[in-house]
Amino acid sequence: MAPSVAQLEVDVPVSSLKKVIKASPSPPENKAADGPSYPFYFPYFDVNEKFSPTKNHDFVEPGTRADPAKPNILTPNTTINHISPYLGTEISGVQISSLTKEGLDELALYAAERKVLLFRNQDFKDLSPDRQIEIARHFGPIHRHPTSGNVKGYPEFHVVYRDADHDRFREYTGGNKVGQTSWHSDVSYELQPPGTTFFFILDQPAIGGGDTLFLSQVEAYKRLSPTFQEILEGLRAVHSAVPQAEFSKARGGPIRREPIEIEHPLVRVHPGTGEKALYINQGFTKRIVGLKDEESDNLLKFLFDHLAKGSDFQIRATYLPGTVVVWDNRVTAHSATVDFDKNFRRHAVRLTPQAEVPIPVSSS
Numbered sequence: 001m002a003p004s005v006a007q008l009e010v011d012v013p014v015s016s017l018k019k020v021i022k023a024s025p026s027p028p029e030n031k032a033a034d035g036p037s038y039p040f041y042f043p044y045f046d047v048n049e050k051f052s053p054t055k056n057h058d059f060v061e062p063g064t065r066a067d068p069a070k071p072n073i074l075t076p077n078t079t080i081n082h083i084s085p086y087l088g089t090e091i092s093g094v095q096i097s098s099l100t101k102e103g104l105d106e107l108a109l110y111a112a113e114r115k116v117l118l119f120r121n122q123d124f125k126d127l128s129p130d131r132q133i134e135i136a137r138h139f140g141p142i143h144r145h146p147t148s149g150n151v152k153g154y155p156e157f158h159v160v161y162r163d164a165d166h167d168r169f170r171e172y173t174g175g176n177k178v179g180q181t182s183w184h185s186d187v188s189y190e191l192q193p194p195g196t197t198f199f200f201i202l203d204q205p206a207i208g209g210g211d212t213l214f215l216s217q218v219e220a221y222k223r224l225s226p227t228f229q230e231i232l233e234g235l236r237a238v239h240s241a242v243p244q245a246e247f248s249k250a251r252g253g254p255i256r257r258e259p260i261e262i263e264h265p266l267v268r269v270h271p272g273t274g275e276k277a278l279y280i281n282q283g284f285t286k287r288i289v290g291l292k293d294e295e296s297d298n299l300l301k302f303l304f305d306h307l308a309k310g311s312d313f314q315i316r317a318t319y320l321p322g323t324v325v326v327w328d329n330r331v332t333a334h335s336a337t338v339d340f341d342k343n344f345r346r347h348a349v350r351l352t353p354q355a356e357v358p359i360p361v362s363s364s
Contacts, residue, residue, distance in 0.1 A: 036161075036347050038125065038202045043149025043159040051144055051155070051257040054191055059356045061195070062139055063109035063272030065102075070110055072103030087115035087216040087332065088315040096135065096324060097123055104138045107326065108196050112272045116214045116327040118317055124324045125200050125349075129154050132351065139196040140353035143187060146241065146257040147248035151349075155256075158350040162342070181213065183307055183333045184283025186352055189239040189262055194329040195355025201319045203347040209340030212317045217277040218331050219313035220306060221267060229276075233361040235266040236289040237280055237300075244284075263289055265360035270330055277331040278303065279358055307333060319348075330355060 036042055073094055074080070081090040089110075096119055099107060111117050124132065133156050136142055142156040151157040186194050204210050221229065241259035249255055266288065268279040282304045288296040316337070317325055327334070329352075340346065 036203055036345065038347065040129070041151055041157065041159055041202060041347065041349050043161045044152040045149055045254055046152075047252070047254045049155070049254055049256050051146065053257060053260075056191055056357065057141055057354070059140055059192065059354075061108065061271040061356065062105045063112050066105040066109040067102070068109070070106040072099060073106045073110060082114075083116075083118075083315045084313070086219040086313045087214060088118070088317065089114045089116070090118045090120060092120045094119070095123060096326075097127055097131070099135075101138065104135070108139055109272055111196050111326050111328045112270055112275075112331065115216050115218070115332050116315065116317060116325065119324045119326065120320060121322045122200070122324045123322070124198075125202055125322070129157070136198050136351035136353055138353075140192075140194075140355050143190065143194060143352040143354050144256070145187070145352075146259065147244055147253060147255060156351060158352060160336075160346070160348045160350065162338075162347075163345040181308070181335045181337070182283060183213075183215070183304070183335045184281045185217075185279070185329050185333050186350070187241075188264065188279070188281055188284045188329075189241040189260060190354060191260075191262060192354045192357050193264075194352045196353055197327050197329050198351040199325045199327075199348060201321075201323050201348045203345045204319050204321075205340040205344035205346060207340065207344070209337065209344075210319065210346045211337045211339075212319075212325065213314060213335045213337055214317055214327060215307055215310060215314040215333050216331065217279065217307070217333060218270075218275045220310055221276055221278045223306070223310070223313075229267070232278070233265075233267045233276075235291075236263045236360075237266050237285050238263055238287050238289060239284045240286045241284070261286075264358045267361055268330065268358040269361060269363075270328075271356060271359060275331065276361060278307070279330070280304070280307075281333045282308075330358070 075094060077093040079092045082088065083090065133142060144155040145158045149159040149161065151159065186197065238261055240261045242261065245255050245259035264279055266278065266280060267276055269276055280300065280303055285300065288299060291299065
């Protein structure tokens with residue numbers, strides 16, 4: 001049996017990390033002294049690591065193969081709790097690692113329907129990295145991030161890490177702000193952005209905090225008037241990787257692949273459910289094609305405000321030991337919640353399978 005990641009020895013590449021993450025002053029005494037629980041996943045940055053430009057790939061939505069009754073997930077032993085009518089379901093009593101291919105297809109469909117799934121008491125973090133990747137790859141080729149920390153030898157892992165010495169998120173979003181909420185859909189600038197996405201927690205603040213905010217872009221679309229919906233359905237927006245790359249370059253970090261800008265429909269259709277969803281986010285959507293600057297800026301501002309202020313179609317995903325969150329990036333946006341003291345460690349990993357080229361309403 002392959003060793004779990006907790007059993008793997010790893011040389012933490014501190015020198016590489018310091019190239020791109022500025023060290024804070026010496027941590028106070030209440031900082032944990034034993035380091036990360038899973039040092040194998042310590043973020044790795046190599047400025048010499050390079051990826052080829054992304055190319056289109058064939059994709060079949062796994063949820064289209066699923067039994068709508070989901071017998072492999074919704075078993076007699078499964079307990080579910082819906083967090084909101086529009087999105088978010090807590091699930092206990094089933095292990096993702098034990099699901100068959102049919103069960104993984106059901107997982108894709110359930111994530112599309114409920115937008116965000118919180119699986120409790122999972123053994124996922126203790127699987128071998130190869131097994132973790134194997135499971136995620138069922139949902140599409142796994143994205144390799146062009147700038148963020150990954151795992152040495154495993155560029156499929158996107159590492160989220162914050163402690164007293166490292167706070168890259170705050171540096172990226174800007175430290176001179178009242179709040180750090182930053183709504184986004186992951187790497188929406190790709191030719192084929194992510195679909196079913198996995199996020200598993202390794203270390204978290206002992207006093208709570210570090211939740212993730214999620215919103216339903218399906219419900220956000222539904223709240224708009226039919227006339228406005230029709231206008232948006234005919235528009236396309238530019239999603240850009242350039243600011244993210246410039247941030248990394250300015251700090252001596254890697255640019256593993258040259259940044260791109262891509263046009264996507266402002267409203268997309270999910271291939272598994274047929275639902276229409278807004279597909280914009282403040283993180284990467286920069287302008288609307290065919291509009292003048294003032295027109296584009298004001299329309300995007302309205303839509304960004306609509307998403308951010310829609311507390312009745314948002315949830316707060318909480319983390320317990322063993323939590324794995326599975327969400328559909330095509331129909332949601334999310335934001336980290338930096339509400340815990342910097343002296344506490346938060347360490348998590350994302351696996352981000354890429355899905356289809358976004359489907360416009362006109363092609364559905």
